Amino acid sequence: MWAARLVGFAALASLGALQWQRMVEGLSSGRALLWVAAAVGAGAGVLWCERLSARWYTVGLPAVTLAGVLAAVVVSGIELELLKPRNWDVLVDGVASGVQSLGTVRMPYGGADPWPRAALEIGGALLLVLSAQLACWPRSDEARGYPFLSLIGLLVLVVSPVVSLGGTRPLLLGAAIAALTVCFLWLERLPLRPGIGVAALLGVALAGALPLAAVADRGEPWFDYKAFAEALGPDDPVRFSWAQSYGPIDWPRDGNEVMRVKSDEPHYWKVVNLSRFDGTGWNAAPPSSDADLESELREDWRNQPGWLDEVEVSVRRMRSLDVPAPGAIIDIQDATRPLRPAGAPGRWVAGSELRRGDSYTAEAYVPKPEAAELRQADHTGFDNARLDDLTITVPFLPDRRPTSRSLGGIGPRPVDEAEIHFRGFGDTRAPYVTYPQIRRTRFGVTDRTLRDSAYARTWAVAEQLRESAETPFEYILNVNGYLQQGFGYSERPTPPPAGRAPLDAFLNDTKEGYCQHFAGAMALLLRMGGIPARVATGFSPGGFSDRRDAWIIRDTDAHAWVEAWFDEIGWVTFDPTPSSTPARSQIAALEAPAAPIPAVGEEGAGAAGGPGGTAQQRSGIRPDLLLDPQRNNPPAGSSADDGGIAWWTWAVIAALVLLMAWWAVARWRRRRLRAPLTPLDRAVAELEAALRRAGRPLPPGTTLRQLEQRLGAPAEATAYLRALSASRYGPAPEPPTPAQRKALRRALAQGLGPIGRLRAFWALPPRPR
Numbered sequence: 001m002w003a004a005r006l007v008g009f010a011a012l013a014s015l016g017a018l019q020w021q022r023m024v025e026g027l028s029s030g031r032a033l034l035w036v037a038a039a040v041g042a043g044a045g046v047l048w049c050e051r052l053s054a055r056w057y058t059v060g061l062p063a064v065t066l067a068g069v070l071a072a073v074v075v076s077g078i079e080l081e082l083l084k085p086r087n088w089d090v091l092v093d094g095v096a097s098g099v100q101s102l103g104t105v106r107m108p109y110g111g112a113d114p115w116p117r118a119a120l121e122i123g124g125a126l127l128l129v130l131s132a133q134l135a136c137w138p139r140s141d142e143a144r145g146y147p148f149l150s151l152i153g154l155l156v157l158v159v160s161p162v163v164s165l166g167g168t169r170p171l172l173l174g175a176a177i178a179a180l181t182v183c184f185l186w187l188e189r190l191p192l193r194p195g196i197g198v199a200a201l202l203g204v205a206l207a208g209a210l211p212l213a214a215v216a217d218r219g220e221p222w223f224d225y226k227a228f229a230e231a232l233g234p235d236d237p238v239r240f241s242w243a244q245s246y247g248p249i250d251w252p253r254d255g256n257e258v259m260r261v262k263s264d265e266p267h268y269w270k271v272v273n274l275s276r277f278d279g280t281g282w283n284a285a286p287p288s289s290d291a292d293l294e295s296e297l298r299e300d301w302r303n304q305p306g307w308l309d310e311v312e313v314s315v316r317r318m319r320s321l322d323v324p325a326p327g328a329i330i331d332i333q334d335a336t337r338p339l340r341p342a343g344a345p346g347r348w349v350a351g352s353e354l355r356r357g358d359s360y361t362a363e364a365y366v367p368k369p370e371a372a373e374l375r376q377a378d379h380t381g382f383d384n385a386r387l388d389d390l391t392i393t394v395p396f397l398p399d400r401r402p403t404s405r406s407l408g409g410i411g412p413r414p415v416d417e418a419e420i421h422f423r424g425f426g427d428t429r430a431p432y433v434t435y436p437q438i439r440r441t442r443f444g445v446t447d448r449t450l451r452d453s454a455y456a457r458t459w460a461v462a463e464q465l466r467e468s469a470e471t472p473f474e475y476i477l478n479v480n481g482y483l484q485q486g487f488g489y490s491e492r493p494t495p496p497p498a499g500r501a502p503l504d505a506f507l508n509d510t511k512e513g514y515c516q517h518f519a520g521a522m523a524l525l526l527r528m529g530g531i532p533a534r535v536a537t538g539f540s541p542g543g544f545s546d547r548r549d550a551w552i553i554r555d556t557d558a559h560a561w562v563e564a565w566f567d568e569i570g571w572v573t574f575d576p577t578p579s580s581t582p583a584r585s586q587i588a589a590l591e592a593p594a595a596p597i598p599a600v601g602e603e604g605a606g607a608a609g610g611p612g613g614t615a616q617q618r619s620g621i622r623p624d625l626l627l628d629p630q631r632n633n634p635p636a637g638s639s640a641d642d643g644g645i646a647w648w649t650w651a652v653i654a655a656l657v658l659l660m661a662w663w664a665v666a667r668w669r670r671r672r673l674r675a676p677l678t679p680l681d682r683a684v685a686e687l688e689a690a691l692r693r694a695g696r697p698l699p700p701g702t703t704l705r706q707l708e709q710r711l712g713a714p715a716e717a718t719a720y721l722r723a724l725s726a727s728r729y730g731p732a733p734e735p736p737t738p739a740q741r742k743a744l745r746r747a748l749a750q751g752l753g754p755i756g757r758l759r760a761f762w763a764l765p766p767r768p769r
Contacts, residue, residue: 009135009150010040013128016157020124023161024117025110031077035125038075042068043132050138065133072129076121090548095119097316100356107161111336113260113314113359127153237319237355238555242272242537244281244516246502249491252555258318259539259553263311266541267326267366268561268573269553273344274535277392277527279417279454280501282520282535285388287343295385296328296346297365298570309366314359314550323348324538327366328571335360367570374473377566381424381532386565389532390422392524394453395501402452409438418449425472425530454501455524457508462528472531476564476574479525483576488512518577519560532565536573683724683736686764693763694748720744 017032045064073083082091098119109116131153134146238252261269274282301307313324323329323339328346332339336358342349346365350358381390394417396402401414419434431446450459465482469475490512496505503524506517519535526533537560542553563571691697720740736744741764749760 006040006043006136009043009132009154010036012151012154013039013131013157016154017124017128019159019161020120020157023107023109023124024120025108027121031075031121032124034075035072035128038068038071038125039128039132042071042129043136046133046136046138061138068129068133069126072125073122076118076125078118078122094548095122098357099123102357109336110334111359112262112312112334112361113336113357115314116357116359124157127157238317239319240271240555240558242274242322243283244274244520244535244560246281246493246506246513246516246520247495248493249514251558254555256555257316257552258555259316259324259542260314260548261311261542261551261553262314262549263309263326263551265309265366265368266544266551267309267311267364268536268541268559268575269313269324269326269539270347270536271320271322271324271538272536273347273563274537274560275389277524279393279395281503282523285344289343291341291343291345292385293328293330293341293345296571298367298568301365301570304367307365307367308363310361310363312359312361315354316356319353319355321349321353323350323354323360323362325362325364327364329362329364331363333361333363365570367572369566369569369572371473373569374566374572375471377473377568378471379424379426380472380564380566381422381530382427383424383565383567386424386532386567387421389534389565390424390527390530391419392422392455392527393417393419394450394455396452397454397456398499400452404438407435407438407442408440409435418453420446420449422446422527422530424532425475427530450528455504458504458521458524459528461507462525465525466529469529472564472566475529475531476526479522479529480574480576482525483518483522484578486511487518487578489514489578493517515560515577519562519575522562522574522576526562526564534563536561536563540575687724690744690748690763694760 013036014033017036018029021027021029021032042064045068046061049061049064070083074080078091081087082094094115095118098113098115098117102116102119109120111117131150134153135150136145238256238258240251259269272284275285276283298304308330309326311326322342323332325332325348329348330346332348337354338351339348339360340351341347348362396414396416396418401416404411404413404415407415415435415437417435417437419436420431421434422431423429430443432441432443433445433449434441447459450456453459461482465478466475469478488511491514493506493513494510496502497509500509503517503521506513507521507525516535523533523535539553539557540559540561542551542557544550545552559577561573561575561577563573565571720736720743723736723740745760745764748763749757
C-alpha cells in the first residue's frame, strides 16, 4: 500500500521537478531528480517512524521531519558553509531577497545575482520534500497521509514553469499530469491483481487529460508566484534624481539597502556623469549617437589589465533606468533585462527600469594610479576629446552685461551669458570666449569676462590656488586643501544671498553644504585651472560584508564626487567631501595611500583599528568601509555582520523547538492512554464516523438494534449491522461483506438527493480506511 503511494508520488514528483528545472538556466536534470530522491527518502522516513515504540516515536518523527527539510536544502546546491548557525541570517536574508526578486526577473533565470537562483532551487526541493511528508504523515492509527494537500504542492511545481516559460505540447503535458495524478491518488487502492482496475485507472487518466491540458495552457498560473513574490517586497522602491539642486537634501535617507556588489576592490558606483556647467549647476550632456567609448580611456588602456575590473551588481530596493557600475563600462553580461549603451561614453541604460532582483556583470575600466604617478604628469587637457570638459557657462552680473554691438555683433541688446573655453594645464595658447546668443568668439577677454560674471570671486580663488601649482596634481591638492579649511558639512545649508550663484556663495559666503556643493565647487575650480573635470553621481563604496562577500550599498551612500582627466591615465576619482559624512567616501587622503587597516572581524570584533580586529587587512581602505552599518546611525561598535545569530533567528528556533516539543508530548500521551483497537472496535468507530458524516449522528447510548430500527434499512444493510452485533457477541466473528457495506451506504443516502449519494460515498467508502 505505502510502496504504491511512494511510487505514485515519485512519478508525479519527477514530472514536477523536471518542469521546475526549466526555470533555472543551466540546471541539470540530474540535480532535479536528486530532489525527488530526497523527497521519497523523506516520505519513507516518516513511514518508518510508525515502526518505532511510543517512546521513540515522539522523538523520531520530528527528527526525521527536520532531517528531510535539511536534506532538501543540501541537495538544492546551496553552499554548505551557509548551513552553519552563524550564517543562518545570511542564508535567510539571501533567500528572502531572492524570493522577492522572482516577481520581476526573467525566466529561465541566468543572472549574476545568485540568490534568485538559490531561491528557485531551494523552493523546488523543499516543495517536493514537504509534499512527500504530507503524503505520508500519520493522521490516526488507520488513516495515513494528506494526499490532496500533497497534490497541490506537486501541481504548483508542474504548472508554474508552464505559465512562466510556456509549453509546446499542452495535450501531452495534460495527459501526463492526469495519469500521474490518478496513479498517485488511487494506485494503492488497486488489488494485487488489478484486472479491470488498471483499465479503469487509465480511463480516468485519459478523461482528465483534455481539461487539465486546457488549464495548463490557459496562460494563467494556478499559483501566481510572481504576484506572491512581488507582494513580499516593499511598496515604495527607492528612486534617485541625480540633478544638482544645492538645496536641502530631499532624496531617501532611511538606511535601506539599494544595491549589493561583488567586487575585489571598493569603487565609487557611478550612475551619471554631469559634464556641463550651465552657469548655475552641473548637468548631464544629452545622449549622442556617435558617443565613443575610446574617448573615456587612455590610448593604451588594454595594456593596463590591473585597471580592468569585473563586478557583479544585484539591485535591491531601487528602481533606475541608469546602470550603476564603476568607472567606464566596457561591456555587460548576464543581465536579467536588456541593457544598452546610453549614448554617453562608458555609461549604459536599461530599456525598462531596473528593479528588485535584477542583476548583471559589468566589465569596467577604472584607473587606480598611485600618487607618485599623478605627480609625474606635468600637463593635461591636450586631448581634443576633452575640450568640452574645459568649458563653463557663466552669467554676467546684471549691471555688467555687455551689448551685442560691443562684442562685434549688431544691435544694442544685452548679452546674458558667455562660454569660457579654458586651455589645458601647461598649454600656452590663450583661452577664448564664445557668446552663443550672438554667435561670436573673442580671444584675450577671458579674465575680463569672468570678472564681469557672477563667478568673479570664484575666479579669484582659482587664480590664487593656481599660482603655487607647477603640476596638475599640485593644483588638485591646492583645491582640495582649500575646501578642507573653514568649510562645514550640512544637509540643510544656508541659502545663498540674493543674486549670488549657489556654488560661488558656497565658496565665498556660506562655506557649508553637502557632497553636491563640494564636488560641484571642486570641478568648477579645476576647469578654471585648466584641468578637465566633471561631477560624477551615484554611490560611494558602501560597507563591506565579509560573510556576504559583497559591498552593501544603502540609500545613505548616494553621493557626488569629482573626476579629473589625466592624458596619460584617464579619469581619476577625487572626493573633496569631508570623510565623516553619511556617504562613506573611499579616498582618505590624496597625498599618499592610507596605511593598511585591519578588517573588522566577523567574530565579535570591536571598532575598526581597535581591540578585537582580526589579522585580515585591506590596504588603503578607510576603516569604516569595512563595516555595514545598520539604519540610522547604529551604536558604536555595532554592525550588520557582528558574527552572531540575529535575535529573530533565536526567536524562530525557540518557537519551533517549543512547538515540536508540545506536539511530541501531546502525541505521546494520546498513544499511551489509548488502548489498541480490535477489528470490531475499528468497525464500530467507522460506523459512528459514517453516520456523523452523513448527517445522521447517534444519540448517546444507542444500540445496534435501535440503529437498525431507526434506519429501516434493507436486508443487506440489516445484515451489516447484525454482522457487527455477531462480532461483538458471537463465538466466530466475521466482518461485514462489501455487499453489506454497499447496502448500508444506500441506506445512509436515503432522502438526501443526488448530493446525498456523494456524501454517503465519502462517509462509507467501498474499503475501510
